[in-house]
Each structure stands twice: as C-alpha cells, then as structure tokens.
Amino acid sequence: MVQAKDDAALARTLRLALAGTDGAGRLATEVEKRLRTIGRSRGFIEWDKVRPLARELDSLRETIAGPLAKTDPRAAVAQMRLLLGLADNVFERSDDGSGMLGEVFRQAGAELGRLWALLPQPDPVALAGEVLALWDADGYGETDRLLEAAGPALGPEGRAELRRLLEARLAALPRSRKPDAFESWHGRGQIAFRLRDLADLEGDVDAYIAAAEAGGRAENFASDIAERLIAHGRSGEALAWLDRAPERHEGEEVRQADLRIAAFDALGRHEEAQALRWEAFRRWLTPQHLRPYLRALPGFDDMEAEDRAVAHAMAHPDRNLALSFLAGWPNLGAADRLVRAHHGEMDGRDYGRLRPAAEALAERYPAAATLLHRTLAEDVLRRASSRQYPYAVRDVQACAGLAPLLPAEPGFENHDVFLARLRREHGRKAGFWALLESRG
Template sequence: MKRPTVASLKKVTAENLAGLGAERLAEILVGVANTRPELKRRLRMELAAAQGAEHLALEIDKRLGSLETSRSKVSWRQRATFIRDLDALRDLIASRLGPLDRDAALSRMWLFVDVASRVNLRVRDRDGSMAAVFDRAASDVGALLRETEATAAAEALASAVARHPAGWAGWLPRVLEGAPPDLAQAALRSLSARQGATAAWLPLIRALADAADDADAYRSTFTAEALRTPSVAAEVAERLLRADRVEEAGQVLEAAAAKPGRGWTGARSRPAEPDYDWETAWIEYLDRSGQGEVAQQARWASFERTLSAERAKAFTRRLSGFDDVEAEGRAFERAAAHEDFQRGLQFLMDWPALPEAARMIQDRAEEIRVEDELAQLWAAKLRIRHPAAAHLLLRKAAAAAFRRRDFATCDRLTQEADSIVLP
C-alpha cells in the first residue's frame, strides 16, 4: 500500500484534522471563535444541541429575536459573513432541531421565514445569495410540513402566507413541491376564509388551487371580464381539461374567442390573430372532444400564421404513411418562402432542416437580415455539412454590422467566416 506523502498529510481534510486529536482541535476552534462571533455562536448552538432540543431551541430563539429587532445596516464587508451566519441558523433549525423535535423546528422555521422582510431592509442582496437562503428555508418548511398533521400544517401555512404574501409568492411552490393534495386543499380553504384579502393573495390562492387540483378555486380568482381574456381563458381551460371537464373547458375558451367588434384590427374582415396559448388549449379541446380533423386543421393554420415548429411537428406526428413526409416538405417550403427571412430560417434551424436552411440562405442571399447572435449560432450548426451557407450568412451579417458602423462586431463575424474551410 502506497504511503501518503508529506504534502497530502498537510492538506486540510476531515481525515487529517481528526489526526490532530479532539483536544488540539478544540483549542484551535476556541482560538478562532474568539475572533469570529458568528463561529462562536454556532459552536454554542452545537453544544446546546448536545444537551437536548429545549436547550438548542432557546439559543435559536435568542438569535431569531436579535434578527427581528436589529435595524442596523449590514455593510458590504459584513454581507458575506452575515449571509453565511443566516444560512447556518437555517440549517441548525432544519437538520439539528428537526430530528430532535419536529414541532419545535417547524415553529422556529416559521419565525425564520418571517424575518426575511426585516433583513431585506438591512442587506443589499445584489447576487441573490440571501434570497437563496430563504428559498432553502421554504423547502425545509415543506419537508417539515409533510411530517405534520394536515389540518394544523395547513392552518400554519395559511397564517404565514397571510402575514407576508409578497415573499410567499416565490416560496409557496417550494413548500408545496411533493406536498399531498389534502394539505394544499386545507390551506386553500383556510386562506380563502380569512379576512383582509388583497390582490397580493391571488397568485398564492392559484398556487394552492393548482397543488390541490381544484380547477374551480383557480377559476374563482378571476372576474367574469378577465375570463373573457384569451390568455386567462387558456389558463382556466388547461386546468379544466386536466380534470377531464372537457365541455366546460370548451365553453370557457369559446367565451374568450375573438368575435366581430372585439379584438379586431381595423377592417371588420380582418380579426386579430388568436392568442397562442388560447389556441393551444383550443386545439387540445378539439382533440379531447372527438374533433380530431378540426384540430389538425387548426394546427396547420396556426403553423402557417406563426411558423411554429411546435405546431408543425404536432401536425405531422398525427399523420400516417408518407403523409407526414409530404407535410414536412410543405412546411419547409412555406418557411423557405416566408416574407420575413429570419422567421423562416428560424423555423428551419429549429426543426432542424439544415439542407433546406442552407438552400434558403443561398437562394435568398440578397434578402438575408439576421441578428448577429443568431447568425453566429446558426453558422456554427451549418459549417460542417454546409460551409458555403454558413460563410455567406456570416458575411452578410458582417456587412450589416459594417453599415451600422459596429466595426467590432463586423471584425468578429468576418474572422468567424474566414475560419470556415470552403470546398
């Protein structure tokens, strides 16, 4: 067996440190802790945990009280240490107090989440690291709630949400992840019955309704006027379809469909384009209600209008024999001839249909108008099998950059084009 080297033995690892012995390590920790208050506080809490849940809970309560009452700003020099200390407190509640006393840990975790509004006033969270601490706390709450009696857990969750709806708009999905529907249903009932509801509660009620698979509760958060908006109707219909309430979904969608006099674009013979999400839900409704042929017609019409690769693929997947190949060919021809060069090429690249994309570039060279980033991205995909098309695309993008006097971009695109080996 190979003996460890002196260099490896000097590395700071758990194994090497254990070799120093408990007494020496304790001396080192005490020495460092005397210069670092957050480490000293952590060590005191670990010692309290060794004495039992009530002793650890007392130390945690002291720290939570300090966070609740302190108003001093945290400087940029103190920021990293403060956030590490905050996360250490979260971890102590979840991983140390939790196994000792779940109810005590949950009550402290509610308090921990509540201090978010306080510490946000004291710390500038430029990179989102403090927000990440409270996101993790929300996940910890979810794990603790899943082991708590449903009624009590739901009541506590509803109370927390009502106290700080702005924060819970982001945290609630983390709490509900993996939660049983009965917890979400009970919390939904509790929150809906509370006084003092504001508009800030609506996204929370919707999140609870989704977790509880309650389409009616979700729909109730919208006014009758809002339900006639295509995007809202699509959201509600999606949930009704998920609950297998197909006819109701169709009624909601039909009520929001563009009609003469509403949603038109000037000339009465020219209605506004359907909302894409509404159209997606409408197509699913047609399929689910036994109108498959009409759904196919809607998919193709949507593709022709939007050049959506998603729509075209959904259309061709439902064809048999060689019909799918023929439909693909028609879709490629439609994209290659589209009046908006970039949209047409985008479709072919997204499919991907690289030979057709290369042919489009060469056939319509004088019409090439493509954003710089897209030109580079697409050229990278084309350069191996279709180097001439990739070279032409980059050259045209470089020329456009030169005309608008963006010489740095012009040089970069030109260099990229020159790096392509032409046949």
C-alpha cells in the same frame, strides 16, 4: 479553532455544530441568537455581501429543518418562523438582483409548511389562521410555496377553514363601481389568487373557476382554466373558455393553440386538431406543431407535407425565424439556400438564432456560415457596441477559420477582402481592432 479566529462564517458554523452535540435546547438558542442579530442589523448589504448572507441563511434553514426538527419540532417551527420573518428587513437592505435571497426565503416558507406536519397533534384550524397571517405579512413572495407544503398539515379541515376565512374577506370587500377596474394586490385580486391556489391544492377545477370569477375578469385566466378542465376530462368546456380569452402576446397565443389542439384530440375531433397544428406552424414555424402534424398523416403524405412546410419556411417574411426553423429541423440544404439568398435581410442583433445556425452550417456549408458570422460582426460594429466587441471578434475569427473552405465564386468576398472592407468602414473602432489583434 485557530482558523475560525480569522473566519467569522466558519466560527458561526462551528458554534452551531458544537451546539448540536449538546441537545436541541442549545442548538435552538444558538440559531435564534444569530437570527436575531441579523434581524437587528440596519446597514445596507452591498452586492458582494449578498451571496455570503444567502449562504448563511440557507445554512441556518438547513439546520432548523434537519438537526433541530429531528429533536424538537416545536422549536424548529418557531425558528423557521423567525427566519421567515427576516425577509422584509433583509430585502429592504439589499438588492437581490441574483435572486439568491428570494430563493432562500421561499424555501424557508416551504420548510415551515412541512415542519407543521411534524408537530404532535397540530390544530388545522389554527394553522389556517397562521397561513393567512403569513400571507398578509408577505411583501416579497416568500410564502409562494407555503400552501402546497402545508397541505398535509392543514388536511381537509384546515383547508376548509382557510377557504372560509378567504371567502369571508372577499364578501366583506365593497364591490367596485367599475367591474373592470384594476383591484389592488391587497384587495379582491389577492384573495382570488389565494383561492385559486387553494383550489389547485384540492384539485377542484370548479373552485378554481369560482375563484377566478370572484376576482373579476375571469377571461384573463381562460388558458389556466382550460388547462385544468382538459386535465379533468372536460374539454368541451375548455374550448368555450378559450373562446373567451383576450388577445395576448405570442407566447400566450401559442399556449392557447396547444390547449385547443389537446381539447380537439380529447374530443375525437382530430381533423380540427390537424388543421390547427398546420395553421400554428404556418404562423410561428414551430416544430412542436409540425412534427405531430406529419406523424398523423397517412401513408407517404408526410413527405409531401414536409416539402410544403420547408417551402413555406423559405418564403416566410421573418428570415431569422425561418433560418432558426430550418437549421433546427434540420434541413441544412434549405438553410444554406435561405442564407445565400437573403442574408442581407437578416437581423444581426438576433445572435440567439444566427450564431447557432452558423455553427450548424459550418461543416457542410461554410459559405453560409461565413455570411452569418459576418452579419453578426458587422452589426456590432455598425452599432459601435463596445461591450459586444468580444463577440464580434469571435465571429471574425470564425470567418478566418472557415476561409480556406470558401468557394471561389464571383461576388463572394474572400476573407482578406472582407477584412479590408471592415478596415475601411470601421477603422476608427480602435477597441475592436486592438482586441482582434491581441487574440490573433
């Protein structure tokens, strides 16, 4: 109690703990009092106050879902509903760059759905209307997990009512004169989104397809539809949907290739699956396609095919991608040859690939590792990216650690010559040199 005088958060925690010993009535009163106080607040929540607020809201959520729900489920539902209703107020007064507040509210939405199942004789039809009302009020995604959590409480009757309500709304919307026009989030697209979620909850792939078609431009969901059709043993239909898929970014194209491979395998069309695995590897240098391709080859054909894959990677125009594949496969000998021959063509900004490759090569191929660390450091200095100077210093220090292992061969700078060149070319970047010297 003495400590709580100077610690408001601790004082609130103690009040809740003590209220819990006096029964559900007092606990619910204390929770509601705090929630309403937060809801009445209007001041902006500074960045350093976001984390404490998120922790407090999460603690209130746990109190409602735990002690209060055990003794009074109805009160727990009411308080969780009140907590969820704070979302607009809190988000409008803060910058949730960390995502902590969003996670608390999404979890509260899921808890509300689970709490409904604890109510004595819940009314599924009324709950369907409540779900729809919460969706309508959702401005920040706080109900993203509500439907799945509410599945047991809704049951078949509640899900059927929710479908009826959504389909009635859809039917009442005016048809756009431009079928391909973008629909607002509060229009046809939003309702179709909810219907797709409901179809997933029921495991009904045909309902999912109907929802996608009702929203317009169903081909935009071709991959999602194909994935569900494959899972339901309807791979032929899945391939037809994939044929309708529009061109997308590389990540989506990889996903579509994976779905086609799964469909071919399910249909027993293994040669087509193998051909697509090889084509996918050739295009993206993806180990997840090459490994099953090699495993499916007969006899010793896999060794020849692996050599062919490595040769293809060595000749790939994206040197960074090729290096990442070779270092991760791993074929460090080939990675060494690639770096020694083409390090000048590598993009030093791609530290996510170059630095792990340098670390993988360091023990057996110190020269290649050194060239990569130099590429990374010199790129930072060329761009005068002062925020990245600490990383450049780390790379130069890595070069110093590898220096005793470097080969004495013509054309290969030793570490002293490398540092001297850096001084000539980047001597005015005082921040870098000061940092390097301080860490020397």
